[in-house]
Each structure stands twice: as structure tokens, then as C-alpha cells.
Amino acid sequence: MTVDTASPARRRAAGLSRDERQVTGPLRGYHHETYAFPLAAESGLSGRFTRGKLREPRPGLLWFDRRCFRSEDRLLIALQGRIERIPECVPVEEELFLQGFIEGSTLGSGPVRSRTLSTRHTDQLGQLFRELAGIKVDELKDVERVCELEDKPKNGDTTAFLKRLIHFTEEKVYGRHADQFGTLFEELGVNSAALEGLRTRSEKLTSRPFTLIHGDLHWHNFIVDGADDLWTIDWELAMIGDPLYELATHLHLMRYPRREEARIARLWRTEVESAHPGCSVGWDEDLPHLLAYKRIQSVFTDVIRTALALGPGPEPDRLMLPRAARELQRVLAAAQDLQSRPNVPTLRQVMSAYTSWFRSSAP
The missing domain is CATH 3.90.1200 (Aminoglycoside 3'-phosphotransferase; Chain: A, domain 2)
Incomplete structure (x- = not known):
């Protein structure tokens, strides 16, 4: 995929990555277009994360469940220190957030x-x-x-x-x-x-x-x-x-x-x-x-x-x-x-x- 044909979310992930060639995605998920990438030196995330995750809502989706909070990312920030094993999250721009990527496999893949x-x-x-x-x-x-x-x-x-x-x-x-x-x-x-x-x-x-x-x-x-x-x-x-x-x-x-x-x-x-x-x-x-x-x-x-x-x-x-x-x-x-x-x-x-x-x- 070239820069010209990449989606806006993919281009933003490349801009935040230490190496845009190592951006992976879009990852599995219905509600968001998600990419993982190696973190730049000044990512704002703690040292326990080697990769970050950028998630942007997919436009025009049908929602089948009630939503309560406007921003998952802002909720994650509020939950830091309250719930132990959740992604760390930091703001990049006003409505753009970077999450720590949890290295591993889903429980469902076992x-x-x-x-x-x-x-x-x-x-x-x-x-x-x-x-x-x-x-x-x-x-x-x-x-x-x-x-x-x-x-x-x-x-x-x-x-x-x-x-x-x-x-x-x-x-x-x-x-x-x-x-x-x-x-x-x-x-x-x-x-x-x-x-x-x-x-x-x-x-x-x-x-x-x-x-x-x-x-x-x-x-x-x-x-x-x-x-x-x-x-x-x-x-x-x-x-x-x-x-x-x-x-x-x-x-x-x-x-x-x-x-x-x-x-x-x-x-x-x-x-x-x-x-x-x-x-x-x-x-x-x-x-x-x-x-x-x-x-x-x-x-x-x-x-x-x-x-x-x-x-x-x-x-x-x-x-x-x-x-x-x-x-x-x-x-x-x-x-x-x-x-x-x-x-x-x-x-x-x-x-x-x-x-x-x-x-x-x-x-």
C-alpha cells in the first residue's frame, strides 16, 4: 500500500510510528480501524510497551448496542490505576489518542x-x-x-x-x-x-x-x-x-x-x-x-x-x-x-x- 492510497488512519499511524514500514493492520475489529506500530522515542507511553495502537471509528457503522461514553480513550485514561490490566492511553491531539499495544494472543486463539x-x-x-x-x-x-x-x-x-x-x-x-x-x-x-x-x-x-x-x-x-x-x-x-x-x-x-x-x-x-x-x-x-x-x-x-x-x-x-x-x-x-x-x-x-x-x- 502506498502513502497515496492509504486511509487517513493508516497515514496517521505511519506518522506516529518509529518505522512506518512496520505498521501492521488494519487489525480485527468491527467498530474501529486499528493499526499497531513500533513506538517513537517520545510516545508518552510507559516503557512497558514497545508498540502502540491507533484506533479510529469506522464511519457509517450500524450500532447494535447502547453506548454510554463518548470516547473509549478518555474512559481508559480515567481508569488508569483503577483497573490493572488495560491498555495505557495518552492523547496525541485533541481527539486523537495512542494506546499501548498488548503483545500476546487473544484468549479465543487458545x-x-x-x-x-x-x-x-x-x-x-x-x-x-x-x-x-x-x-x-x-x-x-x-x-x-x-x-x-x-x-x-x-x-x-x-x-x-x-x-x-x-x-x-x-x-x-x-x-x-x-x-x-x-x-x-x-x-x-x-x-x-x-x-x-x-x-x-x-x-x-x-x-x-x-x-x-x-x-x-x-x-x-x-x-x-x-x-x-x-x-x-x-x-x-x-x-x-x-x-x-x-x-x-x-x-x-x-x-x-x-x-x-x-x-x-x-x-x-x-x-x-x-x-x-x-x-x-x-x-x-x-x-x-x-x-x-x-x-x-x-x-x-x-x-x-x-x-x-x-x-x-x-x-x-x-x-x-x-x-x-x-x-x-x-x-x-x-x-x-x-x-x-x-x-x-x-x-x-x-x-x-x-x-x-x-x-x-x-x-
Whole structure:
């Protein structure tokens, strides 16, 4: 890639690098265009980092999750010294930030088939739960937020918190994209009735004090470094809210075996209570409601994401279609008890739905 054809983000990364020939990227990630590069002598980062990371938001993205903080980088700066293993971050220009690049591999690149954590990583996950729960609502008041006033329920109102999540998925994901993806939703048996049912069943959640939530703790947002330490990256979906939502999101995304899921839930309860008493009250009664929301949220978002991944063009990508349809079928099956459709679509039916939609919509 020449300088003339490089993206603005790639050119900025080259300008910050000690050697522009060693800039790597764009790295994997949906929300940002990201590059890693060797640090110049006066980078502003501490000596424990040999490479830096520049992340710039991708324009025109569809957001499937509520956002709370305007800038992930400013949040990371505010969390320095509060949460141990997160990227260090320094400003370069007014709205341009440099993060320390964590050398290692994602937790998801290891033996994910076992879907269990080592004792060391379990302890460090517990530390992260404890550190997050220890950060109270007013301790991040100087970090600018983007959520609307109604998206800031009163501290402890966990029922209102879940209702705002449901509202976001109903209005900003399903409703906003109904014109474009409505026929696809219909053919797959997806509608908003499941969200309304969940809203009705979740009227009386137990009050818990709000804390900081990472909101996206999955296999690929944990980096294992050379010392076998677990670092947490990608904080763009962080929010202030019900700490139990952190556990629900983590369990949903990690897809642990049942015994491991129970072990991690007990770990979460112990750690959050030690940091912020009251954070786990009523957790066992309320967790099924939050897990149900995560399952039905995945249906709406994955139907759209799959369509985007298979295009553009008048036909879906034929090589990708079987695998993508199989994964979506798994998501539909996981939320089957929440939906009105009596049967999960077969693999053939899912593939046919996407083929029909592409031919009629020509994205």
C-alpha cells in the first residue's frame, strides 16, 4: 500500500510510528480501524510497551448496542490505576489518542473448545469483576457521556435499566432497520413480540447499586501476554448500570459448559460483593431475565450482521452462506423459548431466506 492510497488512519499511524514500514493492520475489529506500530522515542507511553495502537471509528457503522461514553480513550485514561490490566492511553491531539499495544494472543486463539479458564485466568477475571464493581456511579462523572437522559435510570433501578436495553433493541435495531430487513425478519419468524414479553416478565427486578460495566467481555477481548496475564481490551461498549448485566453478557458471549458457567457465576458474586456490598442481591432470580434479553438481542443483531457479512451483491456469498446460516440457526434455537414461531427454521430454510432477500433487495 502506498502513502497515496492509504486511509487517513493508516497515514496517521505511519506518522506516529518509529518505522512506518512496520505498521501492521488494519487489525480485527468491527467498530474501529486499528493499526499497531513500533513506538517513537517520545510516545508518552510507559516503557512497558514497545508498540502502540491507533484506533479510529469506522464511519457509517450500524450500532447494535447502547453506548454510554463518548470516547473509549478518555474512559481508559480515567481508569488508569483503577483497573490493572488495560491498555495505557495518552492523547496525541485533541481527539486523537495512542494506546499501548498488548503483545500476546487473544484468549479465543487458545484451546477454546474446552471453554474453561485456567486457575490463573479465573483469578484475574475475578480481579476484573472486583475492580469494575468498585467503581461507583459518581466516580466517572468527568468522562463525557452520550446517552440520552432517559437512558440514565436512577441508581439502583435495575428494572428501568433493563427496559432501556429492551427499548434500544426494539427501536434502534429492529424498528430502525425494518424497512430494509423486514422481509428477512418475517421469513425467519423474528418480530418484536419476544421483547414485549420480556418487558412484561421483568417488571420487578431487585434493586442493585449501579457500577461500571465493560459490556463486551468475550474470548477475543481478553489478551494473554507473555507472562500468561489476562488483559482486557475494547471498552467502547462500557456503561454505567446494573452489575448483573456484566455477568449475563459474559456468560452469554463465552458459552461456557454448564459447570463452568456456575463456577464463574459464583466467582462474580463473591468478587462484586467484596468490592461493593449489595451488587449481587437477587442475582439468581434476576439473571435469567438478563440472559433472556441477551439471547433475543442476538437474534435481531445477528440477522442483520449476517446479511451484511454475506453481501454486497444480488446473491449472498455462496462459500460463506452455509456456515453463516448454521451459526444463525444456533442463535435462533437458543432464543426459541422466547419467540412465537413454533419451530426453529431448518438450515435450508435459513439459507433460502437469505437468498430470497438478496435477490429482492439487491444490497
